[in-house]
Amino acid sequence: MPRDDTEVVVTGLGLVTPAGIGVESNWERVTSGVSCATTDAALSGLQVDFDCRVPGFDPEALLGGFSSWQLERFVQLAIVAARQAIADAGWEPGAWDGGRVGVVLGNSLGGTATFEEQCRTLREDGPTKVSPLTVPKYLPNMVAGYVAIDCGARGPSLVTATACASGTTALGVARSMLRNGECDIVLAGGSESALTPTAMAGLAKMGALSRRRESPESAGRPFDIERDGFVAGEAAGVLVLERAADARARGASVRAVVRGYGAASDAHHPTAPRPDGEGIEQALRTALADAGVAASDVDHVNAHGTATPMNDVIEGRMLRRVLGDRPVVTSTKGVTGHTLAAAGAIEAAYTVLAIERGLVPPTANLKNQDPEIDLDIVSGEPRSGRIEVAVSTSLGFGGHNAVLLLTAA
Amino acid sequence: MNATEERISALLTERFKVKSAAIGPEVTLGNLSFDSLVLIEFGLVLDKEFDVLMEDGELTEEMTVAALAELLRTKGVAG
Numbered sequence: 444m445p446r447d448d449t450e451v452v453v454t455g456l457g458l459v460t461p462a463g464i465g466v467e468s469n470w471e472r473v474t475s476g477v478s479c480a481t482t483d484a485a486l487s488g489l490q491v492d493f494d495c496r497v498p499g500f501d502p503e504a505l506l507g508g509f510s511s512w513q514l515e516r517f518v519q520l521a522i523v524a525a526r527q528a529i530a531d532a533g534w535e536p537g538a539w540d541g542g543r544v545g546v547v548l549g550n551s552l553g554g555t556a557t558f559e560e561q562c563r564t565l566r567e568d569g570p571t572k573v574s575p576l577t578v579p580k581y582l583p584n585m586v587a588g589y590v591a592i593d594c595g596a597r598g599p600s601l602v603t604a605t606a607c608a609s610g611t612t613a614l615g616v617a618r619s620m621l622r623n624g625e626c627d628i629v630l631a632g633g634s635e636s637a638l639t640p641t642a643m644a645g646l647a648k649m650g651a652l653s654r655r656r657e658s659p660e661s662a663g664r665p666f667d668i669e670r671d672g673f674v675a676g677e678a679a680g681v682l683v684l685e686r687a688a689d690a691r692a693r694g695a696s697v698r699a700v701v702r703g704y705g706a707a708s709d710a711h712h713p714t715a716p717r718p719d720g721e722g723i724e725q726a727l728r729t730a731l732a733d734a735g736v737a738a739s740d741v742d743h744v745n746a747h748g749t750a751t752p753m754n755d756v757i758e759g760r761m762l763r764r765v766l767g768d769r770p771v772v773t774s775t776k777g778v779t780g781h782t783l784a785a786a787g788a789i790e791a792a793y794t795v796l797a798i799e800r801g802l803v804p805p806t807a808n809l810k811n812q813d814p815e816i817d818l819d820i821v822s823g824e825p826r827s828g829r830i831e832v833a834v835s836t837s838l839g840f841g842g843h844n845a846v847l848l849l850t851a852a
Numbered sequence: 853m854n855a856t857e858e859r860i861s862a863l864l865t866e867r868f869k870v871k872s873a874a875i876g877p878e879v880t881l882g883n884l885s886f887d888s889l890v891l892i893e894f895g896l897v898l899d900k901e902f903d904v905l906m907e908d909g910e911l912t913e914e915m916t917v918a919a920l921a922e923l924l925r926t927k928g929v930a931g
Contacts, residue, residue: 503869512869513890572899575892 444700444852446735448688451618451701452852455532455683456792457524457632461495461676461779464505465527469789470796473778474825476805480659480674480780486640490647493659494638495676495780508593515554515580518589520679520785521634525590528630532683533695536594545626546587546600547617548681549609549633551784551839553583555642586634590681598626606839607747608706609633610680610787611847615704617684627689632788634679646675649714651751663781664808665748665774666755666820673749676780680788682795697852699795702832703734709842716753716838720761723747723836726844727765734848736832741770743803743833745794748774749781754838759816762836771828772820777807787837791847798830798851853877856921856931859901867897875917882913902929 445452458465461479462472472479479495486492502511502519511519525546529536557580561573579585587600599620603612610633617631646652653672655662663674690697707725709717716722731738744766747758755774762772775793782789797803802825809822835847853861857877864870870884881891891913895906904927911920925931 510869510885510890512867572896574896575889579889 445687448686449622450687451621451684452687452690452697453682453699453701453795454685454690454695454697455528456698456795457527457531457681458789458792459497459500459520459524460678460680460782460789461497464497464500464523466531466796473775473793473804474802476778476807476823478660478663478778478807479676480662482659483638485638486643489640489644491643491652491654492656493662493674494643495674496638497677513576514589515557515585516636516677517550517554517634518586520636520677521548521586521590521681522593524632524634524679524681525594525630528681528683529594534683539628541595541597543598543627544596545598545617545620545629546591546596547603547613547620547629547631548587548590549603549605549613549784549788550583550586550635551604551606551609552635552637552642554581555637555639557581559639559641590630594630596630605843605845606841607781607783607786608837608839608843608845609784610789611791611835611837611845612706612843613788614682614701614791614847615706615845618701618704621684621686627685629684630681631684632679632681633785635782635784636677637783638675638677643675653750661808663750663777665750665777665806666759666812666816667809668811668813670750670752670755672751673776674780676782678779678782678785678789680785680792682788682792699798699852700850701847702850703730703736703848704846705729705733706845709844711842714840716757718757720757722842723758723838723844724761724765726846727834727836730834730846730848736848738766739769740832741766741834742830743794743797744770744772745790745797745833745835746772746774747836747838748776748806750776756813756815758836758838759813759818763817768817768819770819771803771826772818773803774806775804777809778804787835787845790835791849794833794835794849798833798849801829802827854921854931856924856929857917860917860920863897863901868894877918878916880914880916881911886913904929
């Protein structure tokens with residue numbers, strides 16, 4: 444339940460992910476525990492040639508009102524997710540006061556497809572043949588700009604860039620904007636589509652990606668002893684956030700309460716998480732304090748759980764240290780892959796669904812849990828049980844840590 | 853439409869996702885909602901397709917498909 448009228452609640456969800464287009468198809472796939480990873484012809488010849496793409500995404504059919512060729516895919520995915528979320532919240536764009544509607548979306552890599560293509564044009568055809576749309580299509584903030592255009596949101600709009608924590612950061616920032624009274628409605632979440640050869644080759648060279656080319660569907664193994672890195676994915680997730688009093692006044696259905704948020708920085712290393720997990724611990728403790736919730740009250744954790752050797756053990760030890768062994772933990776990245784800046788947003792949406800439906804999705808491909816990670820992690824089948832309090836954790840390159848605390852409506 | 857107009861029409865449909873029903877000799881590029889940046893982009897596509905050199909600013913929102921075909925003819929495109 445919301446504590447007071449300024450508490451921020453979730454009234455709508457929109458999901459465009461490797462697990463499907465739409466909330467119900469997502470939930471069905473995520474609770475099945477079957478990975479979405481497949482070999483990708485666009486990555487042929489690379490060290491890692493598999494990923495998790497959104498299946499059957501037809502921009503021409505889904506993006507009425509826009510010339511889809513002008514939009515980079517990370518923008519296309521976000522527009523569709525935002526439209527779903529708005530409809531789910533029972534809003535009609537145009538029926539609202541657009542000046543009071545904000546947009547806060549996470550993105551990290553921008554339009555890498557256009558950038559790579561235009562680098563090739565520059566090299567092969569010369570500078571006068573470079574597209575005038577190169578910069579507008581590349582800019583990460585265009586995702587917020589286009590969503591605002593699409594739904595007439597004329598309040599503040601911005602993009603958060605905290606790498607793989609961007610989606611969670613966006614939800615935290617949006618919540619603050621609502622509590623500060625800057626907006627009455629915020630479309631918040633994240634989007635990413637950067638499964639391009641240069642970006643993927645770079646991630647592979649870092650050692651961040653799983654190398655299981657022979658069996659992509661079993662490559663992403665969060666918390667498993669044999670995990671060897673993440674599977675990269677693309678996705679967009681958008682949540683409609685409003686203040687509790689406003690949602691109640693218009694008779695909206697409240698799906699969950701965004702009761703707490705915490706963020707902290709490692710100040711340690713550009714890409715490696717702090718070995719002691721102090722940054723993510725501080726973010727989690729801040730979120731608990733913000734929510735006024737005891738660590739022992741947390742029922743469920745949707746963990747960052749990327750399946751890199753370092754992340755999972757550092758995050759796992761931290762969760763055990765702060766929350767004990769009571770919460771039921773999952774990493775939905777086993778199914779969706781790691782969708783980078785979208786991850787925090789889609790995982791917040793899955794956390795809302797887990798609370799609503801009393802069901803925790805299993806961690807795909809978790810067969811032999813790392814003994815260093817002493818947590819109750821769901822594998823195999825989804826687990827039923829009442830969930831009142833849940834947290835979703837995110838860590839990003841740059842040492843960014845963000846945690847969202849959600850409670851039942 | 854003459855042969856050049858047909859080729860322009862095909863480019864508009866394939867590359868710029870314009871519905872073929874919206875294209876005709878007297879339709880202007882502005883009618884197709886082409887803004888200044890899209891006009892430059894279209895010029896680059898014409899460069900490649902017709903092996904000509906379009907100058908930035910040569911295409912305008914007021915230009916019709918027929919006028920564009922005529923412009924291409926003056927640049928040596930057989931139509």
